[in-house]
Amino acid sequence: MIEFRQVTKRYDSDHTALRQVNFHLDRGELAFLTGHSGAGKSTLLKLIMVMERPTAGEVVVGGQQLNSLPKRQIPYIRRHIGVVFQNHQLLFDRSVYDNVAMPLEVMGASPNDIGRRVRAALDKVGLLSKEKMNPMQLSGGEQQRVGIARAVVNKPPVLLADEPTGNLDPALSADIMKLFTEFSQVGVTVLIATHDIALINEMGRRQLTLDHGRLVTSSSAAATGGVRG
Amino acid sequence: MGSDSRQKTDHRRGAANRAKSPLNAQARSYLDHHRKVARDSARRLWRTPVASLMTWAVMGVALALPLALLLLLNSLQGVSAGWESSARITAYLAMDVSLEQARAAAEEVDTDGRVFSVQLVERDQALAEFRASSGLSDALDFLDENPLPHTLLITPQDSARSAEGVRALVAFVEGMDGIDRVQVDLGWLQRLNAMTDILARAVWALALLLGGAVILVIGNTVRLAIENRRDEILVAKLVGGTDAFVRRPFLYTGAWFGLGGGVVAWLLIQMSLWWLNGPIERLAGLYRSEFALQGPGFDGAMALIIIAMLLGWLGAWLAVKRHLDDIEPGDIAGG
DSSP states (O other): OEEEEEEEEEEETTEEEEEEEEEEEOTTOEEEEEESTTSSHHHHHHHHTTSSOOSEEEEEETTEEOTTOOGGGHHHHHTTEEEEOTTTTOOTTSOHHHHHHHHHHHHTOOHHHHHHHHHHHHHHTTOGGGTTSOGGGSOHHHHHHHHHHHHHTTOOSEEEEESTTTTSOHHHHHHHHHHHHHHHHTTOEEEEEOOOHHHHHHHTOEEEEEETTEEEEEESOOSSOOOOO | OHHHHHHHHHHHHHHHHHHHHHHHHHHHHHHHHHHHHHHHHHHHHHHSHHHHHHHHHHHHHHHHHHHHHHHHHHHHHHHHHHHHHTOOEEEEEOTTOOHHHHHHHHHHHHHSTTEEEEEEEOHHHHHHHHHHHHSOHHHHHTOSSOOOOOEEEEEEOGGGOSHHHHHHHHHHHHTSTTEEEEEEOOHHHHHHHHHHHHHHHHHHHHHHHHHHHHHHHHHHHHHHHHHHTHHHHHHHHHTTOOHHHHHHHHHHHHHHHHHHHHHHHHHHHHHHHHHHHHHHHHHHHHTTOOOOOOOOHHHHHHHHHHHHHHHHHHHHHHHHHHHTTTOOGGGTSOO
């Protein structure tokens, strides 16, 4: 579903964010992306979202080669990728419902359709009773779940998460991870960038580790994460 | 057997519906979306009434000024058209035309449908008048014979008092036997026309400049709106909103600003008319003129509002074009 072939991303002559990164994630796979600050995790996610273009190599998402994608087409690619942010990027000038509805609105879905799907997504994250509230009234964990509902409301085949549990306590983090696992079980490819080693070890899933822009681990044996290659 | 075939038709109808409905539904949801965005943009303007009113006032003044001048110009052109109609035609007969022939010519002209009245000024009578009014009687005594021809003073009918009508009548009189020269004294009118032409150009130049100013004002206001809604734009782009989707609310905002500005401009014009009309009527009365300031009328008001909305839309479009590309979601995914 997501494939990187010899991807290099250089910002300017002295800063190379990614060096010849190769990996492949299948449909329904859940993987963690780890590494120190500045190792290139965000750059890797941005390449998938087409917020950045690779300097060399190929990025393929859902069979679509992103390098040569015209700018006009970018929005249509993003509709197939759900994203969850650490700071959740919710809009506080509208209700929970309207926040979650945004991906459907940009697609031009009918109001009935939007209502049905938004409620299904909110139900999935356990916030159906709070659809009319302003996100500001919710707790951090609830806000993060609203962000997840928005990311999955249009059933994208790919779900990216950037430090989704960064501000949450372990119990809430476990809840969130359970949600991600459920999505991967129905065929969504999930890639989670995180620092939370304890969480990764607990999950025992595939781990992609970046070190100064190089992919050093791409194994499914997650526990140690120190193999250099 | 029967139920089977019914099932088949049901199935076929279902398929047809399914094939038709997505397009229909799409069009409907597109229109719904437009309506929603338009309503939402208008509501946002209402939520900051003072700021919106200020923008409307600025637009209103900028639009009212050239419009007022255009209306003045229109009224002036109406005046010159009115005075053109009161023109009298002077036809000089040839020197060798006798008095009898001149009378016949006057009668012939008088029978023309376009002519209201004809006055024949005989050469002797003309000389006497000239002698009396010019004070050159001594000089005139030296002349062997009367240098003045018989003259016809022709006043056209009301119906012929247009520029073309007068011109046609002049051509007809010129074509008659024994007519030497036909004169319509429109010199001062031509000067007035030349001046209104200059004024017209100045007004259009001013209108263009102020239209540009309106576009800039709206552009700047919309730029601020874009800054205020930065987060929303980022999220819309993140979840796959096209440029058109992101642009739409701001274009509506610009159009609503234009609508308000157009209405303010119309109000300003109406108020000025009401305020000026009394004194102008008095002045025109003193000149025995029918001059009156003309308002924009219903069509004019509609045109004003539509133009204002277009200008607002254009200003918003320029701002959006310039600033939306600056807002890319690249910077929210930190570190």
